[in-house]
Amino acid sequence: MASLLLCLSATVLFVQSTVAFNCSQKPIYVDIHKRAVHDxxxxxxxxxxxxxxPAQNQSLWPSLQQNHTSFASPTYCKDNSTLKNCDRSTxxxxxxxxxxxxxxxDNFKTxxxxxxxxxxxxxxxxxxxxxxxxxxDGASQTLVENxxxxxxxxxxxxxxxxxxxxxxxxxxxxxxxxxxAGKTYSxxxxxxxxRAGGVVNGSNVFGGYDSxxxxxxxxxYPMNIANVNPMSVRxxxxxxxxxxxxxxxxxxxxxxxxxxxxxxxxxxxITTEQFPFxxxxxxxxxxxxKLGAVQDNTWGDNSLKLKNAFNGTxxxxxxxxxxxxxxxxxxxxxxxxxPIQDRDEKSTAPFYLGTAFLGQVYLMADYESDNFFLAxxxxxxxxxxxVTFCPKSTPVAYERPNQSAWQRQGLIGAVVGGVLGGLGAxxxxxxxxxxxxRKKDERKLxxxxxxxxxxxxxxxxxxxxxxxxxxxxxxxxxIFWRRNKP
Numbered sequence: 287m288a289s290l291l292l293c294l295s296a297t298v299l300f301v302q303s304t305v306a307f308n309c310s311q312k313p314i315y316v317d318i319h320k321r322a323v324h325d326x327x328x329x330x331x332x333x334x335x336x337x338x339x340p341a342q343n344q345s346l347w348p349s350l351q352q353n354h355t356s357f358a359s360p361t362y363c364k365d366n367s368t369l370k371n372c373d374r375s376t377x378x379x380x381x382x383x384x385x386x387x388x389x390x391x392d393n394f395k396t397x398x399x400x401x402x403x404x405x406x407x408x409x410x411x412x413x414x415x416x417x418x419x420x421x422x423d424g425a426s427q428t429l430v431e432n433x434x435x436x437x438x439x440x441x442x443x444x445x446x447x448x449x450x451x452x453x454x455x456x457x458x459x460x461x462x463x464x465x466x467a468g469k470t471y472s473x474x475x476x477x478x479x480x481r482a483g484g485v486v487n488g489s490n491v492f493g494g495y496d497s498x499x500x501x502x503x504x505x506x507y508p509m510n511i512a513n514v515n516p517m518s519v520r521x522x523x524x525x526x527x528x529x530x531x532x533x534x535x536x537x538x539x540x541x542x543x544x545x546x547x548x549x550x551x552x553x554x555x556i557t558t559e560q561f562p563f564x565x566x567x568x569x570x571x572x573x574x575x576k577l578g579a580v581q582d583n584t585w586g587d588n589s590l591k592l593k594n595a596f597n598g599t600x601x602x603x604x605x606x607x608x609x610x611x612x613x614x615x616x617x618x619x620x621x622x623x624x625p626i627q628d629r630d631e632k633s634t635a636p637f638y639l640g641t642a643f644l645g646q647v648y649l650m651a652d653y654e655s656d657n658f659f660l661a662x663x664x665x666x667x668x669x670x671x672x673v674t675f676c677p678k679s680t681p682v683a684y685e686r687p688n689q690s691a692w693q694r695q696g697l698i699g700a701v702v703g704g705v706l707g708g709l710g711a712x713x714x715x716x717x718x719x720x721x722x723x724r725k726k727d728e729r730k731l732x733x734x735x736x737x738x739x740x741x742x743x744x745x746x747x748x749x750x751x752x753x754x755x756x757x758x759x760x761x762x763x764x765i766f767w768r769r770n771k772p
Contacts, residue, residue, distance in 0.1 A: 287649065291660055296339065305467045307467050307676060307677050308464060308467055308656070308674035309467045309468075309674055310467075310473050310674075311417065311464065311465065311466055311467045311492075311493060311633075311674060312494070312672070312674060313466060313467075313492060313493040313494020313495070313672045313673065313674050313675065314415050314417065314428050314460070314465070314491070314492040314493060314494070314672075315417050315419065315489060315490075315491050315494075315496070315670060315672045316333050316334055316335065316415050316416060316417065316418075316489065316490045316491075317333070317334055317416075317418050317419070317487060317488070317489050317490075318331065318332060318333050318334075318348070318475070318476055318487055318488035318489055318490065319331060319334075319476070319478055319487035319488070320345070320478060320479075321334060321345055322342060322343075323343055323344055323345045323354050323377060323378030324342040324343055324378040324380065325360065325378060325379040325381075325454070325769060326373070326376070326377075326378050326379070327374065327376065327495065328374045329374065329429065330345040330374070330375075330378070330425050330446075331345065331347075331478055331479040331480075332344070332345030332346045332347050332377050332446065333345065333346045333347070333348060333389060333448050334416040334418050334425065335355075335413065335414065335415055335416065335420040335448065336413075336414035336416065336427075337357065337380060337388040337411050337412060337414060337435065338380065338382070338385030338386075338387060338388060338411060338412065339382065339385055339386045339412055340384075340385075341414050342378070342379075342380050342381070342385070343378065343414075343416075344357060344377050344378040344380065344386070344446060345377040345378060345446065346377050346446045346447060346448045347377065347444065347446060347447055347448065347558065348447075348448045348450055348473055348490060348558050349447040349448060349449055349450065349451065349558055349559065350450060350451060350473075350515050350516075350517060350556065350557060350558050350624075351398075351451050351514045351515045351557060351558075351559060351561075352398050352447045352449040352450075352451055352618070353397040353398055353449045353451040353452070353453040353454050353455060354396070354397065354398060354408075354433050354434065354435065354436040354447070354449040354455055355375075355413065355433070355434075355436070355448055355449050355455065355456050356379070356406070356436040356437070356438055356445045356446065356447045356449065356478035357377075357378070357379075357380035357435060357437055357438065357445060357446060358377070358379050358380065358437075358438050358445045358446060359379065359381070359382075359438060359439050360380075360381050361436050361439060361440075362376060362379070362438050362439060362440065362441070362445060363376065365439065365440045366440065367440060367441060367442060368442040369441070369442055369443065369444060370586065374443055376444065376445060376446050377444070377445075377446025378446065380437060381410075381674055382437060382488035383769050385411065387411060387412045387431075388409050388410070388411045389409055389410045389411075389432075390407060390408070390409040391408045391409050391410060391434070392407075392408075394408040394434065396408075396436070397451075397453045397455070397676070398451075399753055401441055401442065401443060401515065403440065403441055403442055404438070404440065404441035404442075404443065404618045404702065405438070405439045405440040405441065406436050406438045406439055406445075407436075407437055407439065407694035408434060408435065408436055408437070409434075409435060409437065410431070410432045410433065410434060410435075411432075411433060411435045412430065412431050412433070413429070413430040413433045413435070413456070414427045414428070414429060414430075414587075414682075415427065415428040415430065415492070415573045420670075424737075426568055427681055430456070430460060430463065430465065431463075432459075432500065432649075432657045433455065433456060433459045434455040434459065447614060448450055448490065450471050450473070450490075450651070451516070452509065452511055452516045452656075454469070454653070457469040457470075457471060457492065457653060460492055460493060460513075461493075465493070466492055466493025466494070467493050467494075467674050467675070467676050467677065468652075468654045468675075468676070469652075469653040469654050469677070470492075470493055470494065470495075470650070470651065470652050470653065470654065470675035470676075470677055471490070471491070471493075471650075471651045471653070471675075472490070472491040472495035472499075472648065472649065472650040472651070472681075473488070473489075473490055473491075473558075473560060473644065473648075473649045474488045474489050474496070474499050474644075474648050474649075474663055475488045475641050475644040475645055476488025476645065477491070477665075481587075481641075481759075482561070482616075482641070482642070482645055483619050483620070485574075486645075486665055486666060487728065491672050491675070492570075493674065493675060494633055494672050494673050494674045494675045495650045495672070495673055495675045495681045496648075496667070496670060496671055496672055496673075497671045497672075497673045497681070497682065497684040498664060498667050498669050498670065498671040498683075498684045499648050499663060499664050499667055500647075500648035500661035500662060500663055500664060500681075500683050501661065501664060501683050502661055502665065502683060503661075503680075503683075504648075504650060504659035504661040504680065504681050504683075505604075505606055505658065505659060505660050505661065506657055506658075506659050506680065507519055507606075507609045507658055507659070507660065508656065508657055509570055509651075509653075509656040509657065509658060510553075511656060513555050513636070513681045514555070514636070515555035515556060515557045515559075515636075515638075516656075517555070517556045517649070517651065517658045518553050518554065518555045518556065518606040519553070519554060519556065519604050519605070519606060519639070519660075520551045520552065520553050520554075521551055521552055521553075521554050521602055521603070521604060521605070521637075522551040522603055522604065522605045523535055523536075523537050523551075523602075523603040524536040524537065524565070524569060524598070524600065524601070524602055524603070525601045525603065526573075526576055526577070526598060526599070526600055526601075527561065527598050527599045527600075527601065528596075528597075528598040529597045529598055530771070532577060536569050536572040536573060536576070537549055537569075541637075542575065542576075543566075544568070544572075545568060545690070549566065549568060549569070549711060550563070551605055552565075552566055552637055553636075553637065554636075554639045555636050555637070555638055555639070555640050556638075556639045556643065556644065556649065557639070557640055557641075558640075558641055558644065559640075560587055560627075560638060560640045560641070561585070561587060561589075561625060561640045561641045561642055561666070562576055562587050562588075562589045562624075562625045562626055562627040562638075562640050562642060563602075563625060563626050563627060563639055563640060563642060563643065564627045564629060564635065564636075564637050564638040564640075565626065565627075565629065565637060566629070566637060567629050567630070567633070568630065568696065570590075570626070570627075570629045572625075573590065573626055574590065577590075577592055577596055577624075578592060578593045578594055579591060579592050579593070579624065579626070580592075580593060581628050582623060584621065584623055585623070586719045587627060588627050588628045589623050589624055589625060589626065589627055589628075590623075590624045590626050590627070590628055591622050591623050591624065592618055592622045592623075592624060593622075593757050595618065595622060596614070596617070596618055596770050597614050597714075598614060598617065599611050599612060599613060599614060599617060600612045600617050600626075602639070602643070608660060610643060610646050610647055610660075610662075612625065612642065612646065613737065616642060616645065616646070625640070625642035628641075637767070645660070646663055647660050647661065647662065647663050648660070648663040648664075650675060650681050652675070652677055652678065652679075654678060655677060655678045659681055661681075671684055675692070749750060
């Protein structure tokens, strides 16, 4: 009896938890690529979002640790900001005085950790989330009215952020206004920004995920809310594979004899705040020794640089076996710079998996259950397939049709091309034959018409006048006369 009551109670709780979410709501897809933004002289890579009335369009970088959607004020780059290339790096500028829908909120307390030199103010504003599936198509918008925003006035960080942290005000407002099913979010950061040096664009999906952007069954992980970046994983191995397919584990103390024993797995936070990886000191030293790396700060992030080119890969193995592999073009760019950060031996900073990691995986976060999912990303996806991410459910990848060996190798295309080409040739020959037959019939008809005209002319020729015998003179009664024979 007790077990029956327990089962019924669990069933009721499950039904209540799922009924609370309106999973019939469609997700909001917001693409990430370079675009023109408000008061900026250059195109900037980021999420296509505007705000205010009239709209001031911005290009915002997704932040997994920041909880507010923030913008740069027109004075941000003028008040002693130390941000490099400030006027070209803020994702645009927002002037709250030009908007008729902004209401300042002096009493709002920030939900983020604040830099010592950072100064900002908060308010309520109309956010405009633009859905723009392809660059050649027009965009539609979803309005989020009275959403909390932060306006940066002074500091050294890049202020243009879509805050999608664990206490995201944007996700909160979207769910509260019943625009999305719940506080769920998915991200593919892409590789179209300067540091990555690629061309593949990214995307955000609020309240859903792009089912065509990943493959396989996603791996689920619990969030560590105590961390600044709550989406954290445990790394149990890092493997370097050279061009001859020889593998070397950076955890192998028999190869790297400076280590007395094999190191323990470590926790790493997934972040969008930096591009390179930050590994433990000894692992970093093993990379330096194995690849012949040196310190470099070309990009201002202390990424290591290789003395010599390396045509190999680096694989990060998580504690559940999920493996993410950096291809050669990501492990080392055209300038021999790696996405691996140098680290001081005494550093107590967290270990990070930066956007170099997110360029290879698709991330799906469920803030209603404090779980997130990782899956291999589809780098070049020609179709966008947003699906509702109902809280407390597991995302499902789009299943591509099974392909035969001919299809996989492209032979079916050659066959279809040959068939279509042959049919085209037959059609062309048929048209030529029809044209020739028509010409032939026209010539035959002309000959027949000419012959008929000649025949009619012959029929119309006048005959010689006939001659008759005169009536008999002596006959008493003439009965008839006959025509002379010719």
